[in-house]
Amino acid sequence: MSAAETLSSAVRADAPPAISLQKVNKWFGSLHVLRDVTLDVALGERVVVCGPSGSGKSTLIRCINRLEEHQEGRIVVDGIELSDDLKALDAIRREVGMVFQSFNLFPHLTILENCTLAPIWVRKMPKRQAEELAMEYLTRVRIPEQAAKYPGQLSGGQQQRVAIARALCMQPKIMLFDEPTSALDPEMIKEVLDTMVMLAGTGMTMICVTHEMGFARQVADRVVFMDRGEIVEQGVPQAIFENPQTDRLQLFLSQILRGH
Amino acid sequence: MSITAENAAKLPADAIARTAPRRLIGPLAWSRENMFANWWSTAITLALGYLLIRYAVSFVDWAFVNAIWTVPQTAAGLPDTTACREAKGSGACWAVITEKHRFILFGTYPFDEHWRPLLVCLLFIGLYVVSAMKRFWRWELALIWAAVLTLIGVLMWGGVLGLSFVPQDRWGGLPITLILSTFGLAFAFPLAILVALGRRSKLPAIKAICVLYVELIRGVPLISLLFMASVMFPLFLPEGMNIDKLLRAQVAIILFAGAYLAEVVRAGLQALPKGQYEAADALGLSYWKKTGLIILPQALRLVIPPLVNTFIGFFKDTSLVLIIGIFDLLTAGKTAIIEPMWQGFGVEVYITLALIYFMFCFAMSKYSAGLEREFNAHRNR
Numbered sequence: 001m002s003a004a005e006t007l008s009s010a011v012r013a014d015a016p017p018a019i020s021l022q023k024v025n026k027w028f029g030s031l032h033v034l035r036d037v038t039l040d041v042a043l044g045e046r047v048v049v050c051g052p053s054g055s056g057k058s059t060l061i062r063c064i065n066r067l068e069e070h071q072e073g074r075i076v077v078d079g080i081e082l083s084d085d086l087k088a089l090d091a092i093r094r095e096v097g098m099v100f101q102s103f104n105l106f107p108h109l110t111i112l113e114n115c116t117l118a119p120i121w122v123r124k125m126p127k128r129q130a131e132e133l134a135m136e137y138l139t140r141v142r143i144p145e146q147a148a149k150y151p152g153q154l155s156g157g158q159q160q161r162v163a164i165a166r167a168l169c170m171q172p173k174i175m176l177f178d179e180p181t182s183a184l185d186p187e188m189i190k191e192v193l194d195t196m197v198m199l200a201g202t203g204m205t206m207i208c209v210t211h212e213m214g215f216a217r218q219v220a221d222r223v224v225f226m227d228r229g230e231i232v233e234q235g236v237p238q239a240i241f242e243n244p245q246t247d248r249l250q251l252f253l254s255q256i257l258r259g260h
Numbered sequence: 261m262s263i264t265a266e267n268a269a270k271l272p273a274d275a276i277a278r279t280a281p282r283r284l285i286g287p288l289a290w291s292r293e294n295m296f297a298n299w300w301s302t303a304i305t306l307a308l309g310y311l312l313i314r315y316a317v318s319f320v321d322w323a324f325v326n327a328i329w330t331v332p333q334t335a336a337g338l339p340d341t342t343a344c345r346e347a348k349g350s351g352a353c354w355a356v357i358t359e360k361h362r363f364i365l366f367g368t369y370p371f372d373e374h375w376r377p378l379l380v381c382l383l384f385i386g387l388y389v390v391s392a393m394k395r396f397w398r399w400e401l402a403l404i405w406a407a408v409l410t411l412i413g414v415l416m417w418g419g420v421l422g423l424s425f426v427p428q429d430r431w432g433g434l435p436i437t438l439i440l441s442t443f444g445l446a447f448a449f450p451l452a453i454l455v456a457l458g459r460r461s462k463l464p465a466i467k468a469i470c471v472l473y474v475e476l477i478r479g480v481p482l483i484s485l486l487f488m489a490s491v492m493f494p495l496f497l498p499e500g501m502n503i504d505k506l507l508r509a510q511v512a513i514i515l516f517a518g519a520y521l522a523e524v525v526r527a528g529l530q531a532l533p534k535g536q537y538e539a540a541d542a543l544g545l546s547y548w549k550k551t552g553l554i555i556l557p558q559a560l561r562l563v564i565p566p567l568v569n570t571f572i573g574f575f576k577d578t579s580l581v582l583i584i585g586i587f588d589l590l591t592a593g594k595t596a597i598i599e600p601m602w603q604g605f606g607v608e609v610y611i612t613l614a615l616i617y618f619m620f621c622f623a624m625s626k627y628s629a630g631l632e633r634e635f636n637a638h639r640n641r
Contacts, residue, residue, distance in 0.1 A: 067538050090546065093541065093543070093544035096542075098539075100535060100538065100539065100542075102533075102535050103535075104533075104536060104539035106536065106539070106554055107558070108638055117553060118543035118545065121549050152638055166543075167542075
């Protein structure tokens with residue numbers, strides 16, 4: 001892959017890390033889903049997390065905005081440590097946007113209302129201003145004409161782009177993507193990936209769980225490979241894909257690539 | 261290939277002439293398909309049709325043709341029901357309604373003041389109509405409710421503005437039914453939402469209280485709850501202190517309806533996908549904003565049919581207060597036919613009462629169907 005196709009990096013290594021996980025452990029009952037996970041994500045860094053299903057990648061990013069609670073270790077996001085303090089949690093969630101595999105748009109609200117809800121109620125933004133902002137982001141994901149429709153009237157790809165716009169309307173510092181293209185039909189994957197590439201170009205700090213290796217090569221500053229709850233290997237995309245060090249990563253890559 | 265005049269001319273001479281196809285739509289086609297499809301279907305249609313017409317004719321005869329609408333008065337000023345007695349069996353005696361309708365509707369409320377409960381009933385109906393209209397769904401509606409309910413209290417009790425005071429034990433009839441069910445559901449519904457949310461709370465104490473409340477109340481019949489409210493509860497009160505019987509019955513009804521509605525609301529909460537909660541959390545919405553903006557609007561839409569089902573059930577269940585001596589619509593109707601001259605004309609009174617109950621319940625049912633269509637529009641592509 002040529003340098004022209006990859007995005008220029010916006011990593012700010014001098015600033016304190018946007019996200020810092022130290023020795024994070026989590027169990028679901030007796031199942032140990034995260035084992036001593038340590039990961040620092042710099043401001044402006046774009047990290048792709050991959051690994052076989054059940055490897056704990058989704059759990060990992062869901063711990064970052066505390067949709068799941070970790071049981072051991074420390075997670076610091078944007079300088080705030082995750083704890084039982086609800087105020088701190090609200091502050092973190094304001095700054096961390098999330099996009100889900102199953103979109104999770106609010107079906108009883110229009111596209112525009114989906115996008116303005118959080119700015120109005122969480123950021124206390126005046127309604128008009130929130131609507132202008134929402135239209136701006138809907139234009140950026142290229143579906144401003146759908147603003148008055150309900151989510152059920154849109155295709156999967158369009159819904160996922162709305163979900164991205166909805167998260168962006170909170171003007172977060174960090175965006176988390178939890179397998180954003182896994183629930184989509186093949187012909188819709190590209191439109192969502194294009195949107196994410198566009199976003200990566202803006203210097204947003206991103207953590208993305210995905211199996212889209214082309215996307216990883218194009219935008220990732222770093223690829224993190226997880227298996228059985230631990231980080232097995234990490235590095236720049238080229239090193240990971242072309243020179244895997246561990247058997248597990250080699251096996252995973254051969255399985256992924258056979259499918260393509 | 262299209263058939264042109266030219267083609268038609270070339271048809272062989274022995275081509276079979278066909279009749280025009282049978283009609284497939286319209287009432288005739290429908291009845292042919294559904295009522296006279298074959299010989300036994302035709303037989304059932306005719307037999308049922310015969311019975312239907314026969315009973316319809318005899319009902320019309322009884323209810324209208326042979327009915328007696330008014331009766332003359334005796335010298336003593338009492339109604340003379342001889343005509344009714346003679347027509348019994350062949351004609352309805354609607355005279356009982358003509359004579360007694362004010363008692364049935366307003367119970368033992370002082371006769372000269374009947375305009376007050378009448379106004380109260382109209383106010384209630386007006387309140388329902390206004391609340392049903394979407395364009396009035398603003399917070400000001402709460403003020404309207406407070407104002408109208410206060411006005412209703414003033415009208416019923418009196419004692420101010422030159423209105424004579426009427427104690428509660430003289431209230432009766434339709435106003436009682438409307439008061440019990442309106443206050444009952446207006447308080448039970450918010451209570452139910454809180455209890456349903458509490459039952460899903462992560463805080464063990466709140467959860468335990470809500471589970472206990474629902475299970476205890478659901479575990480006993482409404483009648484026993486009403487008995488407890490009217491007979492047992494006063495025993496625990498300090499001497500001289502007395503909470504009114506109507507209020508106690510009202511509280512019992514609120515608690516009972518609350519437990520049932522809570523389970524209906526909980527079903528709606530349960531039906532929402534987890535992703536909706538997570539998406540709201542991820543956007544940073546607080547618990548109450550998440551609940552008020554995302555969860556409840558969706559959950560309540562899902563449970564409109566069972567909610568209205570429970571509403572209708574409770575509207576009719578208010579008639580159970582008769583066992584603790586409160587004069588609701590049904591009790592007033594029963595009492596109206598106790599007088600010797602009107603004894604035996606229960607059917608006419610009960611038909612009238614049934615019609616009144618039906619009008620309210622049917623209105624609720626129709627309204628909910630419309631609400632459901634409108635609210636679930638987003639599900640239709």
